[in-house]
Amino acid sequence: MERIFNFNAGPATLPLVVLEEAQNELLNFKGTGMSVMENSHRTKEYEAINSEAEALVKELLGVPENYRVLFLQGGASTQFAAVPMNLVSVDSHADYILTGAWAEKAQKEASKFVKTNVIASTKEENYTRIPRIDEIKVSDGPAYVHLCSNNTIFGTQWQSFPDLGDIPLVADMSSDIMSRRFDVSKFALIYAGAQKNLGPAGVTVVIIRKDLLEGIPSNIPTMLRYDIHAKNDSLYNTPPSFSVYMVNLVLRWLKNNGGLAAAEKRNTEKAALIYNTIDNSEGYYRGHAVKDSRSLMNITFRLPNEELEKKFAVEATAQGMIGLKGHRSVGGLRASVYNAMSIEGCMALAEFMKAFQSKNG
Numbered sequence: 001m002e003r004i005f006n007f008n009a010g011p012a013t014l015p016l017v018v019l020e021e022a023q024n025e026l027l028n029f030k031g032t033g034m035s036v037m038e039n040s041h042r043t044k045e046y047e048a049i050n051s052e053a054e055a056l057v058k059e060l061l062g063v064p065e066n067y068r069v070l071f072l073q074g075g076a077s078t079q080f081a082a083v084p085m086n087l088v089s090v091d092s093h094a095d096y097i098l099t100g101a102w103a104e105k106a107q108k109e110a111s112k113f114v115k116t117n118v119i120a121s122t123k124e125e126n127y128t129r130i131p132r133i134d135e136i137k138v139s140d141g142p143a144y145v146h147l148c149s150n151n152t153i154f155g156t157q158w159q160s161f162p163d164l165g166d167i168p169l170v171a172d173m174s175s176d177i178m179s180r181r182f183d184v185s186k187f188a189l190i191y192a193g194a195q196k197n198l199g200p201a202g203v204t205v206v207i208i209r210k211d212l213l214e215g216i217p218s219n220i221p222t223m224l225r226y227d228i229h230a231k232n233d234s235l236y237n238t239p240p241s242f243s244v245y246m247v248n249l250v251l252r253w254l255k256n257n258g259g260l261a262a263a264e265k266r267n268t269e270k271a272a273l274i275y276n277t278i279d280n281s282e283g284y285y286r287g288h289a290v291k292d293s294r295s296l297m298n299i300t301f302r303l304p305n306e307e308l309e310k311k312f313a314v315e316a317t318a319q320g321m322i323g324l325k326g327h328r329s330v331g332g333l334r335a336s337v338y339n340a341m342s343i344e345g346c347m348a349l350a351e352f353m354k355a356f357q358s359k360n361g
């Protein structure tokens with residue numbers, strides 16, 4: 001059977017060469033006579049995977065010396081609680097910028113444990129854009145400011161990040177990590193579930209500045225403590241070893257294909273194929289995001305009516321392009337075109353869009 005073009009928002013498509021490599025090694029990983037899944041995490045083979053993945057995250061993103069890279073479980077959703085628990089002391093609070101459903105969830109979860117302020121939000125505009133820098137009013141001495149770099153559901157993305165001086169900036173980068181270059185040193189903590197841009201579900205990457213590992217309150221559950229995981233090199237308990245192994249293969253693939261500069265170039269070209277089709281459709285396709293907030297990863301758009309949107313998804317599926325139905329809160333269509341989506345997939349979708357319009361316009 002042919003592989004399809006998978007535009008799902010997550011879990012998402014993986015590079016074919018990575019899947020083939022995993023397949024080749026599945027029954028006998030590096031002469032161990034067993035798969036990575038069956039091996040102990042206390043072996044030199046697994047420790048090599050763990051440390052190579054950590055080193056590749058650092059190399060690809062240019063992570064400075066004063067940061068740790070951790071591989072944790074529980075998804076990005078667990079970080080919604082772990083971040084405030086670890087970083088906010090009893091007499092402090094945290095600021096949140098709301099740009100979509102995930103940012104809202106992060107703030108809501110944090111507010112169970114600590115005082116939170118919403119310091120900017122585009123909810124009133126149905127999250128069609130990222131707030132301008134001058135709309136962000138940081139409160140007095142927050143423990144951190146939290147933002148979501150790419151809004152998976154609404155299809156918007158921060159084009160540049162606010163400069164907050166000494167105030168720690170925390171970002172949920174689940175749906176755009178490793179898709180473009182950015183300055184890690186602007187952030188105190190970055191987290192990302194792997195299943196969009198890095199590998200399969202089951203592991204969450206956390207990049208944390210080392211000074212934040214000091215003074216974590218003693219009543220935080222062990223498994224949520226960044227200091228414990230850092231001290232144990234992400235091997236405090238049994239890690240999601242196969243997921244980390246897959247992330248390592250994806251990171252190698254990224255490196256072999258020119259690193260983040262090349263990924264950014266490919267992603268810009270890929271997204272342009274689809275955005276240009278929207279922009280040249282004389283209003284047949286309408287993008288949800290305003291132009292200067294458009295995401296390179298999740299492209300959200302509407303058709304003239306819901307019937308056509310349904311028909312579009314059904315016919316696209318019949319042509320081997322799946323996962324295009326938009327999230328219910330936005331409606332319409334969404335093409336998720338993460339790192340592993342090929343340019344051929346984006347070309348096929350753009351051609352399909354043009355043909356669909358000619359037939360149904």
Ligand SMILES: *Cc1c(COP(=O)(O)O)cnc(C)c1O
Nearest residue numbers: 075076077102152172174175193
């Ligand atoms: C998918 C997603 C999440 C949720 O991730 P889980 O790993 O399922 O908890 C959080 N934030 C963003 C931006 C996402 O895209």
